[in-house]
Amino acid sequence: MSTVDLGLPSLPGGLRGVPAATEPQSRKEYVSDQEVRWCPGCGDYAVLAAFQGFLPELGIKRENVAMVSGIGCSSRFPYYLSTYGMHSIHGRAPAIATGLAVARPDLSVWVVTGDGDALSIGGNHLIHTLRRNVNLKILLFNNRIYGLTKGQYSPTSEPGKVTKSTPMGSVDNPFNPVSLALGAEATFVARTVDSDRKHLTSVLTAAAEHRGTAFVEIYQNCPIFNDNAFDAFKNPDTRDDAIIPLKHGEPIRFGTDGHLGVVRDGFASLAVREVADLPNGEADLVVHDAHTDDPAYAFALSRLTDAGVLHQAPIGIFRQVDRPAYDDLVRQQVDTAKETQGTGDLQALINGSDTWTVG
Amino acid sequence: MRRRAAAGPKLDLEMTEQMAIEVKQLDRVVIRFAGDSGDGMQLTGDRFTAETASFGNDLSTLPNFPAEIRAPAGTLPGVSSFQLHFADHDILTPGDAPDVLIAMNPAALKANLPDVPRGATLIVDTADFTARNLKRIGYDENPLETGALEAYHVVALNLTGMTVESVKEFGLSRKDASRAKNMYALGLVSWLFQRPIESTIAFLETKFAGKPDIRDANIAAFRAGFNFGETAEEFAVRYEVKPAQMATGTYRNISGNLALAYGLVAGAQRAGLPLVLGAYPITPASDVLHELSKLKRFDVTTIQAEDEIAGVGAALGASFAGALGVTTSSGPGISLKSETIGLGVMLELPLVVCDIQRAGPSTGMPTKTEQADLLQVMFGRNGEAPLPVLAAQSPADCFAIAVEATRIAVTYRTPVIVLSDGYLANGSEPWQIPRIEDLVTIDPNFTTEPNATADDGTPKYLPYLRDPETLARAWAIPGTAGLDHRIGGLEKEDKTGNISYDPANHDLMVRTRQAKVDGIARSIDPLVVDDPDGDAKVLVLGWGSTYGPIGAGVRRVRKVGGKVAQAHLRHLNPFPANLGEVLKSYDKVLVPEMNLGQLAMLLRAKYLVDVVSYAQVRGMPLGAAELAEVIGNLVEETAGIDDDARHLGLDAANLKHGEQLHQSEGAR
Ligand SMILES: Cc1ncc(C[n+]2csc(CCOP(=O)(O)OP(=O)(O)O)c2C)c(N)n1
Numbered sequence A: 001m002s003t004v005d006l007g008l009p010s011l012p013g014g015l016r017g018v019p020a021a022t023e024p025q026s027r028k029e030y031v032s033d034q035e036v037r038w039c040p041g042c043g044d045y046a047v048l049a050a051f052q053g054f055l056p057e058l059g060i061k062r063e064n065v066a067m068v069s070g071i072g073c074s075s076r077f078p079y080y081l082s083t084y085g086m087h088s089i090h091g092r093a094p095a096i097a098t099g100l101a102v103a104r105p106d107l108s109v110w111v112v113t114g115d116g117d118a119l120s121i122g123g124n125h126l127i128h129t130l131r132r133n134v135n136l137k138i139l140l141f142n143n144r145i146y147g148l149t150k151g152q153y154s155p156t157s158e159p160g161k162v163t164k165s166t167p168m169g170s171v172d173n174p175f176n177p178v179s180l181a182l183g184a185e186a187t188f189v190a191r192t193v194d195s196d197r198k199h200l201t202s203v204l205t206a207a208a209e210h211r212g213t214a215f216v217e218i219y220q221n222c223p224i225f226n227d228n229a230f231d232a233f234k235n236p237d238t239r240d241d242a243i244i245p246l247k248h249g250e251p252i253r254f255g256t257d258g259h260l261g262v263v264r265d266g267f268a269s270l271a272v273r274e275v276a277d278l279p280n281g282e283a284d285l286v287v288h289d290a291h292t293d294d295p296a297y298a299f300a301l302s303r304l305t306d307a308g309v310l311h312q313a314p315i316g317i318f319r320q321v322d323r324p325a326y327d328d329l330v331r332q333q334v335d336t337a338k339e340t341q342g343t344g345d346l347q348a349l350i351n352g353s354d355t356w357t358v359g
Numbered sequence B: 001m002r003r004r005a006a007a008g009p010k011l012d013l014e015m016t017e018q019m020a021i022e023v024k025q026l027d028r029v030v031i032r033f034a035g036d037s038g039d040g041m042q043l044t045g046d047r048f049t050a051e052t053a054s055f056g057n058d059l060s061t062l063p064n065f066p067a068e069i070r071a072p073a074g075t076l077p078g079v080s081s082f083q084l085h086f087a088d089h090d091i092l093t094p095g096d097a098p099d100v101l102i103a104m105n106p107a108a109l110k111a112n113l114p115d116v117p118r119g120a121t122l123i124v125d126t127a128d129f130t131a132r133n134l135k136r137i138g139y140d141e142n143p144l145e146t147g148a149l150e151a152y153h154v155v156a157l158n159l160t161g162m163t164v165e166s167v168k169e170f171g172l173s174r175k176d177a178s179r180a181k182n183m184y185a186l187g188l189v190s191w192l193f194q195r196p197i198e199s200t201i202a203f204l205e206t207k208f209a210g211k212p213d214i215r216d217a218n219i220a221a222f223r224a225g226f227n228f229g230e231t232a233e234e235f236a237v238r239y240e241v242k243p244a245q246m247a248t249g250t251y252r253n254i255s256g257n258l259a260l261a262y263g264l265v266a267g268a269q270r271a272g273l274p275l276v277l278g279a280y281p282i283t284p285a286s287d288v289l290h291e292l293s294k295l296k297r298f299d300v301t302t303i304q305a306e307d308e309i310a311g312v313g314a315a316l317g318a319s320f321a322g323a324l325g326v327t328t329s330s331g332p333g334i335s336l337k338s339e340t341i342g343l344g345v346m347l348e349l350p351l352v353v354c355d356i357q358r359a360g361p362s363t364g365m366p367t368k369t370e371q372a373d374l375l376q377v378m379f380g381r382n383g384e385a386p387l388p389v390l391a392a393q394s395p396a397d398c399f400a401i402a403v404e405a406t407r408i409a410v411t412y413r414t415p416v417i418v419l420s421d422g423y424l425a426n427g428s429e430p431w432q433i434p435r436i437e438d439l440v441t442i443d444p445n446f447t448t449e450p451n452a453t454a455d456d457g458t459p460k461y462l463p464y465l466r467d468p469e470t471l472a473r474a475w476a477i478p479g480t481a482g483l484d485h486r487i488g489g490l491e492k493e494d495k496t497g498n499i500s501y502d503p504a505n506h507d508l509m510v511r512t513r514q515a516k517v518d519g520i521a522r523s524i525d526p527l528v529v530d531d532p533d534g535d536a537k538v539l540v541l542g543w544g545s546t547y548g549p550i551g552a553g554v555r556r557v558r559k560v561g562g563k564v565a566q567a568h569l570r571h572l573n574p575f576p577a578n579l580g581e582v583l584k585s586y587d588k589v590l591v592p593e594m595n596l597g598q599l600a601m602l603l604r605a606k607y608l609v610d611v612v613s614y615a616q617v618r619g620m621p622l623g624a625a626e627l628a629e630v631i632g633n634l635v636e637e638t639a640g641i642d643d644d645a646r647h648l649g650l651d652a653a654n655l656k657h658g659e660q661l662h663q664s665e666g667a668r
């Protein structure tokens, strides 16, 4: 094992244990020599560019970044970054990354996955990683379609979607990935959009700094098989009314001239209302608190997402709370065992207490 | 009848010998404890084993328990048993048939009687022989009273009643008091076979340290059972089995699963790597997870994953990180892990995958043994995905096999399969404890510097540049500056590891991965054949846990004058380099297996040798007498002896070692 440079107080929680870079880094250093092979116009390009621009800002050693992906268009991501990387098998990246993160506190571990990869074949690993709160960051590229296998509906496709495998329309009820993550009691849950580089970068930065599993859903356009799935969020004519921006400590208000806002509505629910119709105006709006311990609040927020064709959805950090990270606890037990029982004497162990000698 | 004031237990063997009732010398004994699964038979068997081991007999054990945690009390499916074979010479199996059966209830008697040869001793607790209990298991009459057991030496005792009586002073409820009956029975048989009992008393003292009345009651019951033997008239003889001659060294008794866990830790330590286990509980593999979970101080991390796929995934992730990734499971779990193991083949990372086989297919018989996963682990992956396969041949051998698996996995950067099975996992035998410093040293040989030069002269790292001798790839782990790289399940270009769909490259890589695994044969010892006179015409070749029964069968045939050679494979992929030559130097090769002939199929395919397959899948180990008959018959057949003139097989099957406990009417 390489030596681990511990205890760099300048790095935030999520990066504790990861050695700091000794020199400032540039975007170029993070670009690998491999030719990028997504379709022209694919949303993955924008995310890659943002990611390559954001990594040097983290201030950690490049060789201590490890990317693990599953299978899908988006899962080609690691090839394009000059970090350590593994392009694994369909759906299993969170499990593999768990072993990696447990074994190496000196790495910043990232999982890149798609809506099919994470929510269909890999759904089990996803929820268990989230509940354990392993210190790794999951980027879920949600294009609401199976891209790599050429356009079948996915677990996030809207009901009625016509694809090659659903000529009469999909009868599946979709997952809302953010609701699912919150149901698994994820400690960091956010959503962002491929085309908004600034927002994307700010969410990625917060995710990197979070200790525990950070789950980031990225609305990603697939111009080939599901073009304009997120058009409402990108079209200048509609986007102001489509994006419900979540900013910690601020009332949730949006729309052209801020005419819309989020208010409490019945038992544990939230709703979007015209601010003008509220008795006390802005004072009636919910002030976003991502640190709310009870996941019910963030869950209520997540339900403001359309289940069918997307016209409106909250974007930003839904939840960010502290809970001990699985891998820290696991390592702590190993340390405690060594402290209390001493580093093991293997000969004494295998001898056991009941031996006899011949000759 | 001798009666003496029971002033206290007489534990001193010399003293009891002075009192001597007759002491009979035996060379070996097979004893089986059977009772309800709640009666503590496994514990009783374990204790008798420990006493026997510390006395210095050679021994071999076979626990047998129901899959149900607590099947209804008093029923046939609820019977749990523990068989122990001990001897004054080296033995290879837990024995085919018990000389002594201890039956703690009617169901235990009924379930085990078919295995007990006539003439054997039955020690039966009569307490539960009520009309209702008997009816429940299909006895219309009490077999103890009908003469149905005439052919046996029956010692019928109210063990439960005597236990309750012996612990009266502790004021326990009848239920609690009667729970010590297994210790009473243990005391009695410990007396009968002159076992040293101090270790059991010490064991009870620690086990129940927190519950003084239970502790005292168990010890009192144990001593009372021992004293009863001495004072009662039921037993006119005691038996003595002298310590076995064993090679000089320090020994302990060890089960297969414990040996496997220790071997994995030893392998990791010899490689200087932390061990990360990813596992999901499954019978009969769970004990390896349990044991490793206790060993954190040895740099062992255990992850109980959400399923087997995640277990092997976490292990592979840990290997990518530079640790020794290990996953343990049984057949159904191995099925789930296949895709990830294939990824490991492609990534060329070390990974140790342990398959503690159980009877299949599907859920099969979880607590029963079988060796029918061989072809699954050899070929159960998509594409050409070769990997090394090893199999332990005895409980203690699980240690050495785990170290060997680690050596191969780390040296050759490959997933390695270790095959064990339910019989090895739970069975135990004396183990000559190795010295850790004598074990092989394993060098992970991490790449820490660039290993090539780019066209422009700058140094670079090629992750798939290979060692010319082993074909192992250059392994750099995350955190190593300048050697960052991406690997994955897509086909790689030779040397660079970049994605490649080039036809010639794919052909080269497929062949190279195969050649790497084949080349491991150069690092393993040639197969040793045991052929005492060197002129046998028949070779018996086995693998895995059939080692003991085959060895015992071969010995029997030799005892009655048959010539037969024996060899056993611990490496199943690649085979030892001399295997083809060995096979061709015998007229007939017999391959006994607990499957429908899987090794036989591999041998026929690879060496074009028409091996004779002997296949049994009963969920139980093969029997020594059964194999002796098969081997003896084949020896005579090979010698051209007519069917009706053959006798070697039967003679060998019926053979008894030395003096039997009771006059037996021959093997059934
Ligand atoms: C075990 C297995 N089953 C199926 C596939 C085929 N497959 C590859 S990617 C994919 C779906 C990918 O969809 P998504 O995760 O949404 O990724 P995208 O391509 O949309 O980025 C499927 C079904 C596979 N590679 N492995």
Ligand code: SF4
Pocket (backbone or CB within 6 Å): A037, A038, A039, A041, A042, A043, A044, A073, A074, A143, A147, A148, A221, A222, A223, A224, A225
């Ligand atoms: S198919 Fe869609 S998701 Fe895949 S690369 Fe092309 S545009 Fe991107």
Ligand SMILES: [Mg+2]
Pocket (backbone or CB within 6 Å): A072, A114, A115, A116, A141, A142, A143, A144, A145, A146, A147, A154
């Ligand atoms: Mg998709």
